[in-house]
Amino acid sequence: MKRSQIVTWSTCAVAAMILGPAWGPVLGQAPAQAPPRAPAQTPAAQGQGRQGRGAAPPLIDAQHLRMPAESRDEHTSVAVFGSQSSEGYYIVSQHFGPHQTSRPHYHDKDRWVTVVKGTWYTGEGDVYKPETMIPLTPGSVMFHPAGNHHYDGSTGDGEVLLLIAGYGPVTTVQTEVDEQGNPVSRGGGANRGRGAAPPAGAPAPEH
Numbered sequence: 001m002k003r004s005q006i007v008t009w010s011t012c013a014v015a016a017m018i019l020g021p022a023w024g025p026v027l028g029q030a031p032a033q034a035p036p037r038a039p040a041q042t043p044a045a046q047g048q049g050r051q052g053r054g055a056a057p058p059l060i061d062a063q064h065l066r067m068p069a070e071s072r073d074e075h076t077s078v079a080v081f082g083s084q085s086s087e088g089y090y091i092v093s094q095h096f097g098p099h100q101t102s103r104p105h106y107h108d109k110d111r112w113v114t115v116v117k118g119t120w121y122t123g124e125g126d127v128y129k130p131e132t133m134i135p136l137t138p139g140s141v142m143f144h145p146a147g148n149h150h151y152d153g154s155t156g157d158g159e160v161l162l163l164i165a166g167y168g169p170v171t172t173v174q175t176e177v178d179e180q181g182n183p184v185s186r187g188g189g190a191n192r193g194r195g196a197a198p199p200a201g202a203p204a205p206e207h
Contacts, residue, residue: 058082060091084168096120096160101153103128103186104176111144111166113152118160122152126175128184130155149175 058079059067072078072093082090096118104126113120121133122142126149133155136142144150154160176184 055079055083058090059093080163082168084166084170086168088168090166090168090170092164094162094164096154096162098154098157098159101130101155102151103174103184104149104151105172105174106147106149107144107166107170107172109146109166109168109170111164111170113142113144114163114165115140116161116163118154118158119156120152120160120162121155122150124148124150126177127179128176151176 056079058081059071060081067080072080073095076095078093080091080093082088084090084092093116101121115136115138117138120136120140121130122136123129123133128151133152176186178184
């Protein structure tokens with residue numbers, strides 16, 4: 001081998017050591033394997049941290065386009081899409097057991113409610129009057145403007161399933177008063193008036 005060839009190959013070897021694996025293919029060396037990259041998070045996965053520790057991920061996202069009816073728990077409020085506590089659109093699947101209603105409250109942003117199952121009863125105002133509530137059957141839709149004082153749920157023996165949509169983050173404020181205008185406390189603090197006493201073993205509705 002000529003001296004000029006020896007000098008050339010020596011120079012290339014030194015360059016490879018200094019410049020790293022990017023020059024490997026140029027110098028005829030096998031490229032070094034890059035460390036595996038973490039899979040990209042879906043929008044739903046990215047939002048899990050914002051929903052709070054332990055919160056279940058939404059049932060629908062960019063990777064899961066369908067929500068079979070049997071995938072939800074009939075006795076809870078389930079995040080279908082997005083999060084009520086994060087910036088962006090959300091859908092919540094809300095279940096009411098028999099004789100289970102919310103108490104007077106309002107939300108600080110608009111919400112749209114679709115009745116999926118059962119007969120949903122709705123009332124307006126800060127005094128809870130179940131006898132004046134209006135029935136809405138499956139397929140009905142109700143608009144709750146921001147600041148609209150209302151209450152709703154199941155007043156009979158049947159269960160009710162709703163889909164609630166809106167733009168988060170949204171805050172719910174309890175507003176129940178008695179006939180004399182005195183505040184009614186049903187649990188204390190920010191959660192007062194969350195709902196009437198549920199049947200044994202069933203949680204109070206939260207929406």
